[in-house]
Amino acid sequence: MSASPPLLSLPAIVTRLRAAGCVFAEDEAELLLSAADTPERLAAMVERRVVGLPLEHVLGWAEFCGLRIAVDPGVFVPRRRTEFLIREAVALARPGAVVVDLCCGSGAMGVAVASALSATGRVELHAADVEPAAVRCARRNVSPLGGRVHQGDLYRALPGALRGRVGILLANAPYVPTDEIGLLPPEAREYEPLVALDGGADGLDVQRRVAAGAADWLAPGGHLLMETSERQAPHTAEAFARGGLTPRVVGDDELYATVVIGVRE
Ligand SMILES: C[S@@+](CC[C@H](N)C(=O)[O-])C[C@H]1O[C@@H](n2cnc3c(N)ncnc32)[C@H](O)[C@@H]1O
Numbered sequence: 362m363s364a365s366p367p368l369l370s371l372p373a374i375v376t377r378l379r380a381a382g383c384v385f386a387e388d389e390a391e392l393l394l395s396a397a398d399t400p401e402r403l404a405a406m407v408e409r410r411v412v413g414l415p416l417e418h419v420l421g422w423a424e425f426c427g428l429r430i431a432v433d434p435g436v437f438v439p440r441r442r443t444e445f446l447i448r449e450a451v452a453l454a455r456p457g458a459v460v461v462d463l464c465c466g467s468g469a470m471g472v473a474v475a476s477a478l479s480a481t482g483r484v485e486l487h488a489a490d491v492e493p494a495a496v497r498c499a500r501r502n503v504s505p506l507g508g509r510v511h512q513g514d515l516y517r518a519l520p521g522a523l524r525g526r527v528g529i530l531l532a533n534a535p536y537v538p539t540d541e542i543g544l545l546p547p548e549a550r551e552y553e554p555l556v557a558l559d560g561g562a563d564g565l566d567v568q569r570r571v572a573a574g575a576a577d578w579l580a581p582g583g584h585l586l587m588e589t590s591e592r593q594a595p596h597t598a599e600a601f602a603r604g605g606l607t608p609r610v611v612g613d614d615e616l617y618a619t620v621v622i623g624v625r626e
Contacts, residue, residue, distance in 0.1 A: 368400045374407055381411040389416055396420050415548045426473035433498040437557040439469035443533055445618035446470065446588050449611060450529050451477045453584050453622070458528030461578070462488040463515060463571060466557060468499030468508075470531045475506050487511065489518035492556055515567075516574045527578045530585040534567040536560040536593060565596055572600035572623070579606075579625040587621050597621045 369377075371390055378386035389410065397403030409419045417423040417438045423430050425439040426447050432438055451474055454460070458478065462471030465488035475486040486508030488499050496512040503510050511518040537558045542550065549558060560566055568587060575585040585606060589597040594610045598621050601608035606623030 369403055369407060377407055377411055383410065392416070392420060413547055413551065415552055418552060423469070425469045428473060428476060430467050430469040430472060431498060431501045432467050433494060435494045435554055436498045437466035437495070437553050439467060442616045442618040443470060443588055445613040445616045446531065446533070446586050446620045447473045449620055449622060450474050450531060450586050454478055454529050456482045459485045459523065459526050460529045460531070461519065461523065461527050462531045464532055464534045464567065465490045465499045465510065466495050468502040468510065470533060471508060472502050472506060474529060474531065475508060487519065487523060489513065492554060515570055516578060519578065524578055526580050528580055528583045530575055530579060530583065532571045532585065533588040534560065534571050536564045536568055536589055538562060538564040564593055565600065568597055569600045572604040572606070575623065576605040576625050581625060583625050585623045589619050589621055591619045594619050594621060
């Protein structure tokens with residue numbers, strides 16, 4: 362019978378993580394220590410982090426808008442900057458709004474908006490993604506709120522009954538230009554699927570398709586909120602206008618976040 366490995370101490374984990382280049386080694390070490398229930402699991406988790414897996418994939422969850430969102434391997438890790446879009450969405454939502462999270466990944470955005478709105482009454486939440494792993498993961502996050510997750514290409518995934526009824530349409534579609542994928546940190550490049558990152562030659566391929574289809578699904582006065590980059594924002598906004606929405610660009614310097622908001626008049 363093999364003996365259990367000794368429990369790694371906090372300082373020992375910090376040293377290993379620091380040597381592997383983890384900037385927030387102390388915080389990460391504490392999270393790993395509190396997540397592992399046996400010395401074997403702790404050693405395995407530290408090892409996975411040291412070889413470069415995103416912390417959230419090692420832990421199995423990400424903190425987003427103060428919520429713990431399950432994030433499975435191969436699923437996009439929700440980014441802190443996206444919390445800005447959530448604040449904007451919550452401010453615009455009307456009571457009882459139908460909320461759709463298109464390109465949902467883990468479903469973090471829809472869950473965050475629906476959770477914030479739940480205090481004001483019932484929210485009908487739908488999320489959709491083309492990737493089976495994302496759909497499975499999103500179901501774990503969305504189902505407890507009574508929401509539904511659909512699989513398929515953009516709007517094709519959605520039940521037809523939502524046409525013309527959506528109050529808040531959230532979209533963090535992939536927007537990295539293909540030839541800039543190689544510049545992303547290895548955590549993203551190696552552990553998040555290309556379909557979650559690659560937005561085509563100028564990064565706007567999926568954004569344009571989302572913008573072109575939105576007016577059909579939005580209720581009058583409904584909003585599409587789409588994350589983008591500062592550089593791409595004028596082009597994202599142009600796509601909104603072509604799709605029949607009235608766009609405006611908003612940003613947050615602290616979170617380095619840019620969002621285009623379009624309303625169906
Ligand atoms: C940048 S990630 C964002 C995920 C999530 N909204 C978030 O912010 O954490 C983009 C997501 O879009 C999905 N996606 C890419 N192309 C799609 C398409 N044609 N239809 C539906 N989903 C798509 C990817 O699978 C990925 O989960």
